[in-house]
Amino acid sequence: MPTQDLAPAKLLRIYYYLKLTRGLEQRVIALYRQGRITGGVYISAGEEAIAVGSASALEPDDVIAPTHRDLGANLMKGITPKEYLAQYLARQTGLTRGRDGNVHYGDIKRGIIGFISPMADLLPVATGVGLAFKLRRERRVVAAFFGDGASSRGDFHEALNLAAVMKLPVIFICHNNQYAYSTPLERQMAVEHVADRAKAYGMPGVTVDGNDVLAVRSAVALAASQAREGGGPSLVEGKTMRMRGHAEHDDASYVPAAMLDEWRKRDPIDRFETYLRTQKILDDSAAKEIGDRLSTEIEEAVSYAESSPLPDARDLLEGVYASP
Amino acid sequence: MPTQDLAPAKLLRIYYYLKLTRGLEQRVIALYRQGRITGGVYISAGEEAIAVGSASALEPDDVIAPTHRDLGANLMKGITPKEYLAQYLARQTGLTRGRDGNVHYGDIKRGIIGFISPMADLLPVATGVGLAFKLRRERRVVAAFFGDGASSRGDFHEALNLAAVMKLPVIFICHNNQYAYSTPLERQMAVEHVADRAKAYGMPGVTVDGNDVLAVRSAVALAASQAREGGGPSLVEGKTMRMRGHAEHDDASYVPAAMLDEWRKRDPIDRFETYLRTQKILDDSAAKEIGDRLSTEIEEAVSYAESSPLPDARDLLEGVYASP
Amino acid sequence: MEITYLEAIRQALWEEMDRDERVFMLGEDIGVYGGAFKITKGFYEKFGPERVIDTPLSESAFVGAAIGAALMGMRPIVEMQFADFIACAFDQIVNMAAKHHYRIGEPVPLVIRAPYGGGIGAGPYHSQCPEAWFFHVAGLKLVAPSTPRDAKGLLKASIRDPNPVIYFEHKYLYRHVKGEVPDGDHLVPIGKAEIKRQGSTVSVITYGAMVHHSLKAAEQLMPEGIDLEVVDLRTLQPMDFETIMASVEKTGRAMVVHEAPKTGGIGGEIAARLAEEAFRCLDAPIFRVASPHSPVPFSPVLEEAYLPNADKIALKARELARF
Amino acid sequence: MEITYLEAIRQALWEEMDRDERVFMLGEDIGVYGGAFKITKGFYEKFGPERVIDTPLSESAFVGAAIGAALMGMRPIVEMQFADFIACAFDQIVNMAAKHHYRIGEPVPLVIRAPYGGGIGAGPYHSQCPEAWFFHVAGLKLVAPSTPRDAKGLLKASIRDPNPVIYFEHKYLYRHVKGEVPDGDHLVPIGKAEIKRQGSTVSVITYGAMVHHSLKAAEQLMPEGIDLEVVDLRTLQPMDFETIMASVEKTGRAMVVHEAPKTGGIGGEIAARLAEEAFRCLDAPIFRVASPHSPVPFSPVLEEAYLPNADKIALKARELARF
């Protein structure tokens, strides 16, 4: 872990969001197995440090354009466990009021561009957010997340190029989790690092240990401060591993077991917890207290979601267009 | 000029096609000014060496996917001046029988994929040609041309990535002619060389003097021999200059005059002619003989085109679908 | 033996891959994984990685590559993971594939398999019916079977067709529909509709999953003396207007049913042609039953309200019969 | 004073840029060069490089960027160099821009200017009428003015609309059509058709360049006692069906005219709605005059045969009047 001058409160905040992310997703998996979730389930287990580390490096009025594995970042931007679970249960109280499902939600007021399925589509959109900041002389940045698979799409290229040419305050952050659905990295690209792709745009590209939350945080913080100073965009790649199937229906039998074993040892939350303990920032009782708090929050969220009303079919056609 | 072991006949063939390209296009400009052309006119003056040098490095059964500035390559692949002019005059004898115009033509039997307007669209298509070669174990390659502007499109990225991952026998050849319509390079990309973009794909990327026909030829020949041996794709960038407007309606007043003056001194045909003369491969009488032959050919082509019938409106709907 | 719609597609692919070396497949996760819907399960093992190609995540590139391979005489089959992502390859399809033969005179034999449609609780990005986007584009053929028999026969015909064909396979039908499929080299010609149920009161012109809902509506209405004729288009482009006309001439009443939104859907074209060409034999207005003008909602409550179904079809058919 | 259609567009852009700081433009070659059609000539000098942005050649990125800027409260106007290239941004438009408000409840105020249409001898890639691709997509508004007055008023209204609007500006009209435009802050509301010519025999429902051809056909037919009513849709989505209905109720005869190919065109929807909702007042079949099912050919000989024009409209209108 790179030593960083972070106050214990900040470190504990990171710890809290890592644990909240993991806890919420584990709960969703359990609900899924019980048939209580509507639709598929996308989990970020093992790669929470990228979402949380990145979001922890941002200012409150910065914006994120998340992927389907960025629950941690969404939570840090203010999405509540209740909203998240109500979304997974397709309730009226969910973030899209049942119009869209699972990880497809956002709220621009809280600085979150709603994720959509077509991979990499949010990268041009994030570029436009950066453009708005630049035109209005705001010292804000936007963090745009994407997967290794998404980096093969044309929209990735067009967005990074546009951001670089216009020197926009965008941080492109890659979850390199070794797979895109069943497709391993070597069938996705012929370069070693996704960060190598930055060279095509004349922007800095760095590769960090994506399972080291403070390493992610510091790389993103650096990129953010450059962006804020008018230095233009950067690409930050976090190497990590997708520890579950693409979605919960997928047993991921195409992933070698040894690979998972190897990565399990590098679990980002375990590592960070160990670090906090060695730094004497966390002890058993503090950990227990946080754990209890999280359990309560999560269970409250489950009850909230389950007792929330379903959408009303009479609203079906409401809001197809915005009214003036 | 890099010394290459090229027999004089080969060098004279290159010279011939350079001159034919220039001569035909000059004739088209004259016809355009007289109002005898249907539609716009796209000229490759000043960058003929890229098309001709590249095509001269290919084997007869290799395939090209040209841009709108690759007349020289099309001619070397067998397009005749008559067909070319009939196309510009939108005649029934043109390569598309009046269905499409100017530089939008091709003939797969002669190894030419028909160019279409959306920039970079042919790059994925060329990749598929390379895929067919690979699947059938044919030792053929495909040369896919594109402009500096086209390199900003998503299809460029997706195609180069796919070709690299699959190690396909494709040579991606860039006319870096400093402008995309009115847009100068620095508004198109934040890297110095288009060839830098090869680094994102793990393929070789080389930059050559695009106004040196033999330099282009040898770079493409090298890339072709690697591709033929299973070494996968390469990117070859020829630095050149678009010496006229984007099309003939465009006076290109946005291009600094000094820039044109500078590049005019590096005219690829003048330079190659000087080289041939110093090498004693060409003298006044040989040059005159070639010039006369070209004039005759070109004028015959003009007459042919002008006396060719217009398409017949009754055929309008013929061939929308291929019949089994 | 009855097989599923999914198995019918699988068989068609298998037989064509086996029959013709030029046929190969490309798409995301179709190899080792066997595809998001497991349609190509076992193909990688049988035909090898060269003919069952896992591509990078780049729809435009692999559709473009399929076009290039087709131009060189291959017979590529592209799998879209979901039809919704065909939007990412739109330019290659409409500008390159569709126009090439008209412009240059060279065939582009290419099949794009597009798993489409809703009713599976999958929301706005995994439920769309995008066939109308392509219906307006000359040079493309569009196929949308409703039964295992048609699914198999039409896919084989599509693979052998010298044109770019978009093959719309309905995700809801994959495992919900079973049926007999003739043995041997079973082909269903592109461009031929089929009367899936003879009837005398109202012609229901439909395709895809809505064929089944229409047949169900017909059963509901029988006791009321309303006898629906269900015309399954099977091919959307070129459309078999003769069969439609013959049916409407017989019944004098027509309704079009599709799952795609009504506005701008294919039903508009059918109704418009009937309003022009069958004016004299129409005894009643032409009705359309289709989804409303909105994205496909995710929540089952909303999706249920959104999608046409047997009840909604029966309701309109009753109204039409009584007109 | 009469101004051209092109000048009307220019004025609308200028006034809105002047009025509202949040309005800015992006596209290829719109800055120093002033755009392929010179519509933004002088804007770069007046409003500067930050508000008149020359982008790299990447339609998907700059449409996506416009969406992002719109989400942040800006009012971006995108110029497609030619409408044909909108295919390259299709996914961003239909999957991101169109669905965002329904899903998330946030407005996406965005205008995409699409110079479209043929009749200028420009062939398959610079002549397309792609409006039907988007007509089927909920969440988009589509506007297609025919006169300088409407061009200006509708563009200003589009820029102020909180939804993604595709503004189809017809290239043939740019310099071929002149007309008066009211002074001051002239707005034409989105969603309102206009009767461009009152008539009693046949309702011609049309838009874009075909409005002018229809008016010409009306003049041709006057001496024959055939009196066309020309309904200019002006907005395609949402469509002003009330005005269409009122006209058809009056005349009892309807034909739809558009330049886009007939199959799958917007005319199908209009005819279908009439066949359902105006059945009782129709005295004759509904005709459609539109381009055939092929790419737009390049040769003027072929394009002339391809495009609808006053003669072709008059021919069909005569047939309809006599029915």
Ligand SMILES: Cc1ncc(C[n+]2csc(CCOP(=O)(O)OP(=O)(O)O)c2C)c(N)n1
């Ligand atoms: C354009 C597009 N094509 C296909 C898909 C189907 N799909 C969903 S996620 C996925 C893999 C994404 O891989 P990656 O970008 O590495 O993200 P990860 O899931 O590994 O986090 C695919 C192919 C999609 N969503 N979008």
Ligand SMILES: Cc1ncc(C[n+]2csc(CCOP(=O)(O)OP(=O)(O)O)c2C)c(N)n1
């Ligand atoms: C996708 C797309 N967008 C816009 C255009 C309009 N256009 C035609 S050529 C051109 C510039 C091309 O620049 P470049 O690729 O550098 O080729 P060059 O003309 O300089 O040879 C543009 C913008 C197009 N043809 N395709």
Ligand SMILES: [Mg+2]
């Ligand atoms: Mg991944």
Ligand SMILES: [Mg+2]
């Ligand atoms: Mg250029």
